[in-house]
Amino acid sequence: VPQMxxxxxxxxxxxxxxxxxxxxxxxxHTVSGDIEADLGSGDDExxxxxxxxxxxxxxxxxxxxxxxxxxDLTVRNVAGELEARTVNGDLSAEVSPxxxxxxxxxxGTIELNAHLATGGTVEIETVSGREKVGVAAAAGYAxxxxxxxxxxxxxxxxxxxxxxxxxGNRLDxxxxxxxxxxxxxxxxxxxxxxxx
Numbered sequence: 001v002p003q004m005x006x007x008x009x010x011x012x013x014x015x016x017x018x019x020x021x022x023x024x025x026x027x028x029h030t031v032s033g034d035i036e037a038d039l040g041s042g043d044d045e046x047x048x049x050x051x052x053x054x055x056x057x058x059x060x061x062x063x064x065x066x067x068x069x070x071x072d073l074t075v076r077n078v079a080g081e082l083e084a085r086t087v088n089g090d091l092s093a094e095v096s097p098x099x100x101x102x103x104x105x106x107x108g109t110i111e112l113n114a115h116l117a118t119g120g121t122v123e124i125e126t127v128s129g130r131e132k133v134g135v136a137a138a139a140g141y142a143x144x145x146x147x148x149x150x151x152x153x154x155x156x157x158x159x160x161x162x163x164x165x166x167x168g169n170r171l172d173x174x175x176x177x178x179x180x181x182x183x184x185x186x187x188x189x190x191x192x193x194x195x196x
Contacts, residue, residue: 007042016051034071039064039078052089059096072108090129098122105129116141116180126186133184134194140176145184145191155194 007024010017016033019026023040034051041060046053052071057064057078064078067085075084075093081100084091090108095101096115101122103110108129114122116137124131130150135141145152145160152160152171160171175195184191 006040061097061099116182118179120180122180122182122184124184126189128188129186130189130191131184131186132192133182134196135180135182136196137176137180139179140174141180141182142172142174142178143182143184143193144170144172145182145193146170147186147189147191149188150186150190152191152193154192155196 006022008019008022009027012030012033014032015030017028017030017035019028019037025042026037026039026044028035028037028046030048030051032050035046035048036054039055039057041058041062043063046055046066048068048071050070053066053068054074056076059077059079061080063081065083066073066075068089070088072089073084073086073091078095079097082093082095083102084093086105086108088107091103091105092111093103094113097117098114099117099120101114103112103124106127110124110126110129110131113134116135118139122135124133147169152169154171158173160169162169184193
């Protein structure tokens, strides 16, 4: 039975966007509306200025770029590459397996659960938001987590290093074979890292 392939491009100003049943590329943009979509495989781009975004992937490898300024962002069941940004909104993501995951927010909270592909990379940055990160990897990963005025903790039992020359708190190490890389940074937010 041949599989149907579809794709969608939708732009709105003050309208909500809902997308279901699209198996191919999706480009969904709105200014002040919410976006809710099921994603197929392929390259997807989803943007809103002041709306919330809720996305559910198919679990197939792909590339997703998603951003909102003042809305919350939730991404579930995606794989491959994820680039996600908010300014004031909270960001929650699940990526497995993750080749590249880049998450960025100014004042929102970031929560990431990821299973890292061999040699994969996770990069997370906030200014004042809290970061709660769970990254598992069969091939392990090297990690570095740093904050200027927040706290850093982990579930590994390793104590973070406080700078002796001024403010700053840092945690470095390696899990397993260290074939991936995890970097987490915050200016004033707290960081929590775990390998599950």
